[in-house]
Amino acid sequence: MANTQALNSRELIDLIAERISRNSDWRDGFSELLNHISSRLATPTCFIRLYHYISNHYLDLVSTHSDENNLVVDAVFRQLAEDRTPVALPAEYADYLVDGPQYSVVGIPFIKNDEYLGGLVLAGNNGAGVRASHFHELLAISPYLIPLFESAVLQEILLSNYLEAVETLAVALEAKDFYTRGHSNMVTAYAVAIARKMNLGPRMIQAVEVGAMMHDIGKIGVPDEILKKPGGLTREEFEIVMRHPVIGEEILKPMKHPLFDIPRQIVRWHHERLDGKGYPDGLQGDEIPFPARITFVADAYDAMTSERPYRAGMPMELAFAELRKNAGTQFEPEIVEILYNLMMPTAGEISAAGASGKGEKKK
Numbered sequence: 001m002a003n004t005q006a007l008n009s010r011e012l013i014d015l016i017a018e019r020i021s022r023n024s025d026w027r028d029g030f031s032e033l034l035n036h037i038s039s040r041l042a043t044p045t046c047f048i049r050l051y052h053y054i055s056n057h058y059l060d061l062v063s064t065h066s067d068e069n070n071l072v073v074d075a076v077f078r079q080l081a082e083d084r085t086p087v088a089l090p091a092e093y094a095d096y097l098v099d100g101p102q103y104s105v106v107g108i109p110f111i112k113n114d115e116y117l118g119g120l121v122l123a124g125n126n127g128a129g130v131r132a133s134h135f136h137e138l139l140a141i142s143p144y145l146i147p148l149f150e151s152a153v154l155q156e157i158l159l160s161n162y163l164e165a166v167e168t169l170a171v172a173l174e175a176k177d178f179y180t181r182g183h184s185n186m187v188t189a190y191a192v193a194i195a196r197k198m199n200l201g202p203r204m205i206q207a208v209e210v211g212a213m214m215h216d217i218g219k220i221g222v223p224d225e226i227l228k229k230p231g232g233l234t235r236e237e238f239e240i241v242m243r244h245p246v247i248g249e250e251i252l253k254p255m256k257h258p259l260f261d262i263p264r265q266i267v268r269w270h271h272e273r274l275d276g277k278g279y280p281d282g283l284q285g286d287e288i289p290f291p292a293r294i295t296f297v298a299d300a301y302d303a304m305t306s307e308r309p310y311r312a313g314m315p316m317e318l319a320f321a322e323l324r325k326n327a328g329t330q331f332e333p334e335i336v337e338i339l340y341n342l343m344m345p346t347a348g349e350i351s352a353a354g355a356s357g358k359g360e361k362k363k
């Protein structure tokens, strides 16, 4: 029943459009679209790439096959962006002519108001090509797909505008707080490396990246004389510093994009301890969202190992001894060990090196 349905079914397009606008991630909607096209046209592999036309680059590839790395497909996408006209590469083998004319690869560009929004590419393999009739069917429905591409590309452009605003804020903080210049970048690098090692999805890794970059943004609201005081703080001064997670969350409140839900959690809870003795809310254990637990470890590690004008950085071994001593009370033990294996892979478990693609030593 379903396979007799015309490809240009309004219901399908409406469904995907709804997915793309409702979902914070357009990849899911396009994945569904590709699966439908692939089964309807019996085409081995389908690919979609969106094009960020403000900064002129392609975004992630969405395809029916994971880890698809095809040089011809890449070349077709490049040609679509340059020429903005459909591409059809003829099949090389006579067998392909059994079902009428066939192509090895076809590509369709999507354009609105003179802006290139991305392309759809179908590729044959293992003796199966893309039938010319199917290519023409896709060309016929492609105008109906333009709003989907436009909606997803605008979503990405909006997101990158938000991210630029975030970077501006982070730079503003570093300009104010000279002594921690570079700290946000280091914490972000550690937190993202940990998130990758935990096999989190691309959206979550991006959220951790934004949250870690912003984690101390609330320090914009802490007076300079306290922030820049080289020695110890009085109890009153420390209480003022302890307000920075709440101030930071307030700063991020106007960021309505769903990507900022996790960063807001990181900003508010990156000083919460597993034993409930952290601040500002005294959350315990699993009450603390794990992206905040990741950032807490990354933050503590960088604070200990980085140099300050008034003291040298602590050696890595001592910093890890400190993190391990406080694992279970302050820090999540698993996250401490992941960072340890990342920073000191030769001392870490062999399996960690294997998982990072560096290969295992044979015994």
Ligand SMILES: [Fe+2]
Pocket (backbone or CB within 6 Å): 215, 216, 244, 270, 271
């Ligand atoms: Fe902080």
